[in-house]
Amino acid sequence: MKTDVQVAVIGGGIVGASVLYWLSRLGWTDTLLLERRELTSGSTWHAAGNTTYFGPYPKMTALFAGSIRTYLQAQEASGQSVSFHQTGxxxxxxxxxxxxxxxxxxxxxxxxxxxxxxxxxxxxxxxxxxxxxxxxxxxxxxxxxxHVDPTGATTALAKAARQNGAAVERQCPVTAIRQDGGQWLLDTAIGQVTAQNVVVATSFWAREMLAPLGLNLPIYxxxxxxxxxxxxxxxxxxxxxxxxxxxxxxxxxxxxxxxxxxxxxxxxxxxxxxxxxxxxxxxxxxxxxxxxxxxxxxxxxxxxxxxxxxxxxxxxxxxxxxxTPDGLPLIGPVPQMQGLWLATGFNVGIGTGGGSAEILANWMVSGQPPKGMAAIHADRFGNDMTKDAALDAIRGVYARGYELPDAI
Ligand SMILES: Cc1cc2nc3c(=O)[nH]c(=O)nc-3n(C[C@H](O)[C@H](O)[C@H](O)COP(=O)(O)OP(=O)(O)OC[C@H]3O[C@@H](n4cnc5c(N)ncnc54)[C@H](O)[C@@H]3O)c2cc1C
Missing domain, CATH: 3.30.9.10 (D-Amino Acid Oxidase, subunit A, domain 2)
Incomplete structure (x- = not known):
């Protein structure tokens, strides 16, 4: 098992697997994905797999399009079907x-x-x-x-990343994260892992996971x-x-x-x-x-x-x-915590996971934030949103469902 890596990705849902895959495509293969149970164990295994291109925000539409493209590329590279049904x-x-x-x-x-x-x-x-x-x-x-098969897509992404040199450890929960000088130390089921960068892709587990670092992620x-x-x-x-x-x-x-x-x-x-x-x-x-x-x-x-x-x-x-309080994911670096990155908060993670991972991986490799994507930046809520305020906002955004913003 790799125990000293450039990037540790925590969480083996569609998002973590997509990040591992995109990093490997960009040449970062000194990487390790750590999954508590089996790949797709969180929300991914029971998702319907819908990936629509319709939406009021072009940048988000680009994320959806990037996701299908990513899954099809992983399918081609790995030989694992993602069962894309192009129904329109x-x-x-x-x-x-x-x-x-x-x-x-x-x-x-x-x-x-x-x-x-x-x-x-x-x-x-x-x-x-x-x-x-x-x-x-x-x-x-x-x-x-x-729509795609979320389990097939996650498997294809992980397989293609491994072919490129990335590693995947299943049945390996991360029990603690701490910063030590310029690196991160992770306590895991199979010992300590040292990483220069950590990507937290643990969906709703991320809130509790990062609370000991003083982070208050408004995700529920x-x-x-x-x-x-x-x-x-x-x-x-x-x-x-x-x-x-x-x-x-x-x-x-x-x-x-x-x-x-x-x-x-x-x-x-x-x-x-x-x-x-x-x-x-x-x-x-x-x-x-x-x-x-x-x-x-x-x-x-x-x-x-x-x-x-x-x-x-x-x-x-x-x-x-x-x-999240605005229904969009949290993607990017955590301020003041060099090397800690978020890829969490996804409620349409099959639709947007692959495209978001492309953006995050390019950001990590180039050091340059993507243009025009402030709407999904990890730090947009600050650190002091109360639980009540976050839950109120989430209720509203969920209940609005398919309503469109009136502004064009
Ligand atoms: C009924 C239903 C239908 C849906 N249909 C769609 C749909 O049609 N289209 C769509 O885009 N989205 C859909 N979704 C949403 C979609 O399922 C999620 O957005 C997506 O699966 C999130 O992926 P993820 O990788 O962020 O999280 P998850 O799949 O939850 O993965 C997080 C992973 O982190 C792991 N983990 C947690 N803690 C640790 C730890 N300490 N150490 C190591 N690993 C850890 C978990 O075991 C888990 O595997 C649906 C959701 C539901 C509930």
Whole structure:
């Protein structure tokens, strides 16, 4: 085992694996990823894997596009499939205003080189036969996005990084981090590791992990549901996979999962989880589902997609994921702590993990911060946000779900 490295990455979810991969691509291979249990043990294993290109912020869209590109590159390098389904996505315009915003976004997609089309309700019906288009004004169509298999992608990234010379230690929790002169000392299950740089990619575990260093990260585990239906004969009869659908009126996303539907919901009153500390024995577990708060959304979905009204629910998965007060991840160096980097706070870590890792790895290797990415800098909240203020902000950002900012 390597015990003295240039970079130790802590956390083997999609984000940690992406960072390890990107560092290795840029020539930093004196690296070691330390994972408490198995790769994907945190939120990654139960994610739906959706990676959409739609969004109001071009820089974030670039992160999504960079992520799919990263996973496909890792697939090619490693031979491990990431199961990319290029279904495309439809973001419905539930209001006239949303349609106006979509038109305003179009030139940005052209600048990014990402196909983006405004579709009429009739065209939406042709692309997605199960959407009742009577209540919509059209849709934004991003035909080249879709979904990946998060476990396949994490495995491909780790495998490709190892091929480049990086090391991965599983079943190896880091129990303490401290700075010693110009280096970092990590207590791990298999002894002390010395590193010039440490990347903390431990999602909602990062808050407790870094508290002993005096850091107060405003990140908290939040419960999130996805519902998978039984097989629907109408879906089974399709010749091609449906595009994903996102809708601010329902506050949900829906994509095809085998011959049924997979629905992710952003309800109005999200519940947190483990606010007094992550249970030390938390494994690859789901939380008990709480369907009642989802019902108003599911009822709207029956209107928007009448087929859903006939669907049996196969499973309701409730998993924790990591939220920050503005819904964006924390990426970059920690001020006053030379060599300590964050890659945490991801609630759409499959969609943005690969692209974020590219940015972080370039930042570490070049020493230059990325241009125009202040929105995701690790230090943007300062160190004194109260727990109540952070939880309030998270509740708001989660409840707004698919609402778009009014500013163009
Ligand atoms: C129901 C549901 C559906 C979702 N669907 C999507 C989706 O469609 N698209 C999308 O983009 N996102 C989705 N997400 C969110 C996504 O799962 C997360 O954003 C993403 O997995 C976060 O990745 P991560 O690597 O930051 O964290 P994690 O996957 O949680 O990885 C963190 C890792 O750190 C390890 N770790 C913690 N402490 C230590 C320690 N002391 N030492 C060593 N290792 C440690 C953990 O074991 C874990 O493996 C979904 C989430 C849920 C709950």
């Amino acid at each position: 996505s439809l973001r419905l315009a539930a209001t006239e205003r949303e349609l106006e915003l979509f038109h305003a976004y179009a030139p940005r997609y052209e600048a990014l080189g990402i196909p983006f089309h405004i579709r009429s309700p009739q065209e939406v019906a042709e692309l997605h036969p199960f959407i009742d288009t009577s209540g919509i004004h059209g849709a934004a169509h991003t035909p080249t996005d879709g 585990p939040t419960q999130h549901h996805e519902i998978i239906t039984e097989t629907l004969p109408e879906v089974a009869a399709l010749d091609a996979e449906l595009p994903a659908m996102r809708d601010s009126w329902v506050s949900c996303n829906v994509r095809q999962e085998r011959d049924g539907l997979l629905i992710g919901i952003y309800e109005k009153s999200p519940e947190f989880w483990a606010l007094d500390g992550i249970p030390p024995d938390f494994k690859e577990e789901l939380l008990p589902p709480n369907i009642d708060p989802l019902m108003p959304h599911l009822e709207r979905l029956m209107t928007r997609m009448p087929l859903f009204a006939d669907a049996g629910i196969k499973v309701a998965n409730n998993g924790p994921f990591c939220m």
